[in-house]
Amino acid sequence: MPERGDKIALPVPLEAFDRLMPLHLRVNPDGRITGYGPTLAKLLGRQGILGHGLFEAFEVRRPAGLTSIVLLQAHAGERLRLTLRHAPRPVAFRGLAMPLAEGAGMILNLSFGIGVVDAVRNFALTDGDFAATDLAVEMMYLVEAKTAAMETLRGFALRMQGDKQMAETQALTDTLTGLRNRRALAQLLERLTQSEAPFGLMHIDLDYFKAVNDTFGHAAGDHVLRWVADVLTGEARMTDIFARVGGDEFVGVFPDLTDVDRLTSTARRIIEALSRPILFEGRMCQISASIGITTSVNYAVPEIARMQHDADEALYASKRAGRGQAQAYPSGGVVRDSAALDDRRSA
Template sequence: MTGGDFALIEAFLPMSLIYDDDGRIVHAGPTLAKLRSRTALEGRDVRAIFSVRDNGRGSGEGPLPLFTRLYLTFREGKPTALKGMAVPLPERGLNVLNLAFGISIVDAVAEYRLTAGDFAHTDLAIEMLYLVEAKSAVLEETKQLNIRLQGAKLMAEEQAYTDILTGLRNRRAMDHVLQRMLRGKIAFAILHLDLDYFKRVNDTFGHAAGDAVLQAVAVILREESRGDDLVARVGGDEFILLFTDVLDRRRLLGVAERIIARLEVPIPYEDGLCRISGSIGITATDLYRHPDADEMIQDADLALYTSKSEGRGRATLFDPARHHRPAAGTGRARPGARDRPP
């Protein structure tokens, strides 16, 4: 065969090889040469290169069955699976073995870094590769869209439980955590904080100053709590802290007094100083046979009201004997923000 003959075969069958009737490979196509170099193929027996099986319907007595589908695997190196068919070149003592990847083409293209130029222009594998590429692009875009949607969902959920101004948890988050802790029978304490003299800051310096003070308070409360505690802003200048597994009264009072002392350090704002304090009411689950969220918050509020009434800037532990709840149906409401001194 001439060089022109080989070029013609390569144009139509780039993944083919030519072998003689003894099985010796005399030429390897350019795509096949990417899988195994020509020097590793040419001159060797085709049966030494491939493990071959067929469906038993082949003809001929040569090295490979002719005119039937062949299933081939490289004996050396990567065991890439191939499909093929061998046909004779009449009166030349040569045979052409044309090979294809079959359904493993996508893996083979990636493994051997093949391009469209490695396949015949009429090869349907090119169309399949385009379809696979398009499908991969769509799947990747869908994956990225799902990631963005999941991120947006998480962000929305986070915002739903977060106080925008301070970055603390909000009342919704507090209610959720309270119910979870009660269902899990987890011991905890509630510190209910209401800022003292906060209205004076708003009246003197404006609401922007009030916002700055609330943000400074949030920093203090974060620093005085632990990672698994909850700090929530539940009203304009009201905060609730949930301390997990802390029931010791002296320790709770110590934390409350430390918070109050830090709140009383003047907070700079522009050219002035904002002066506030805080009143705190405290209760804990061990005071109740069957702890209830609403009852505990009410009791912490009663203790907070006592702190306000006795001069502000102090912490009070709820005492069932001292803080009498209104009986059901009496029409007496528990003290709220409107009833407390500012």
């Protein structure tokens, strides 16, 4: 065993205690507080606890039942958990008490432990309030560095989330027209059928679009498709969704709208709008549209494939009947475009 050095009690000036252990506390053999370090003094404020009984000023929480100086002597050198009652608000400490030489009482050293962060804030402590050997400042450094690192990570996560949302939106959008794409439509129809919500379905196929493309070129075709998207969006309620599902094929979904008359009149307005000539770079492009309609109430259990098939049937019935028309499934109500209708009415 190495030599332990001093074998007698050290005469330590109080100033040394204060510098070495700014959170210590001295107690006489009767358990009265006779002095304490400068940081503890800072916590206690002007009133102080000089001359108070140690167990009035502090509650010893662990070990339990430690309520007298005799018992404290018996637990010398053990880890204590205490609460200071006299501060503006209770402060929790870790502590360690050791007897002084020649029965002169005890010395109790305290530490904030993990509570150091709150203590520093609540009592505006500075590095001068801790012993130079204390790791409190490193602890504060870590807390602040961790906060900054977390902040950075949160920013990173938010940017990633934004990118993800944008990617998802792009994945569901038809880039030419800004309408939904086939994938978005499939998701929407699946959601609607799963939730058993009623809805109307409209298949729209442009008439004479190929002629525009062939005659005026793809730029004209793209212009027409964007214009079609504008027309469809203009006819949509907030909840209605239009998707472009093929070159010149579109699908409209109308949640909670199963009234065939209303759907047909919407279809009629769309056909009427699409049948007006479109100006592109000084040239007139002329298209129209054929539309097929069905609604989920036509089916005991609406099945997407079945509904799309029936809407297509109605659409091709419109085509066969001379284009520029809307028909609803099950067959019946043929509706010509409004000009034709007006002709019929006036006839």
